Amino acid sequence: MSKHAALIIKGRVISKKNNVRYSRGFTYKTKAWRAFESSVLAQLEGTRARFTGKVDISYTFKMKGRLDSDIDNAISAISDLLEKAGIIDNDKNVVSLTAAKEGGHKEWITEVEITSV
Numbered sequence: 001m002s003k004h005a006a007l008i009i010k011g012r013v014i015s016k017k018n019n020v021r022y023s024r025g026f027t028y029k030t031k032a033w034r035a036f037e038s039s040v041l042a043q044l045e046g047t048r049a050r051f052t053g054k055v056d057i058s059y060t061f062k063m064k065g066r067l068d069s070d071i072d073n074a075i076s077a078i079s080d081l082l083e084k085a086g087i088i089d090n091d092k093n094v095v096s097l098t099a100a101k102e103g104g105h106k107e108w109i110t111e112v113e114i115t116s117v
Contacts, residue, residue, distance in 0.1 A: 002115055002116045002117065003049070003051065003115070003116040004113070004114070004115045004116075005047070005049035005051075005087070005113070005114045006111070006112070006113050007044065007047060007049075007087075007111070007112040007113075007114070008043075008109060008110070008111055008112075009040055009043055009044070009078065009109070009110040009111075009112065010043065010107065010108065010109055010110075011036065011039055011040070011108055012036075012064070012067075012069070012108040013036075013061065013069060013074040013077055013078060013108070013110055014032055014033060014036045014077065015070065015073035015074070015076075015077060016029075016033060016073070016076060016077045016080060017073055017076065018073070019032055019033035019036075020033070036077075037081060037084075040078075040081045040085075041081065041084065041085055044081070044082070044085040044087060045085070047085065047087055049087060049114070050086060050087060050089075051087065051088045051089065051093075051114055051116055052089045052093075053089070053093055053116065053117075054093050054095045054116070054117040055088055055093055055094055055095070055114050055115065055116055055117060056094075056095065056096045056097065056114070056115045056117055057079070057082075057088075057094050057096075057097045057098075057112065057113070057114050057115075058097065058098045058099070058111075058112070058113040059074070059075055059078065059097065059098070059099040059100070059110065059111070059112055060099075060100050060101075060102065060110070060111040061074050061099070061100070061101040061102070061110050062101075062102050062105040062107075062108065062109040062110070062111070063101060063102065063103045063104075063105060063108060064105055064106065064107055064108050065103070065104065065105075066103060066104070067103070068101075068103065069101065071099055071101050074099075074101075074110070075097065075099055078110060078112065079091040079094060082112070082114075087114070088114065095117055096117075
């Protein structure tokens with residue numbers, strides 16, 4: 001029997017790739033990434049669903065107004081945070097995914113559906 005969870009994440013998704021800096025042999029996250037990460041982890045805190053092993057994930061990125069975002073960076077950022085929150089055990093276990101982005105919304109919302117395979 002497959003397990004399923006539907007999650008809603010509010011706020012603009014920012015790229016982790018563009019918000020990590022390297023200096024003098026050290027890696028650090030920007031203030032913008034740390035704030036985004038903290039917000040998402042707080043939103044996911046009450047999520048009881050936990051997935052181990054292979055999963056299918058569907059992302060829908062609802063973007064505010066006419067603003068746009070790079071979909072592959074958004075997928076990567078949310079996948080990393082799902083793993084950090086303990087909802088999925090490892091983002092390498094995502095065996096299939098679908099993603100869509102829609103403009104013209106009043107707020108930034110990411111809908112995530114996870115199904116065990």
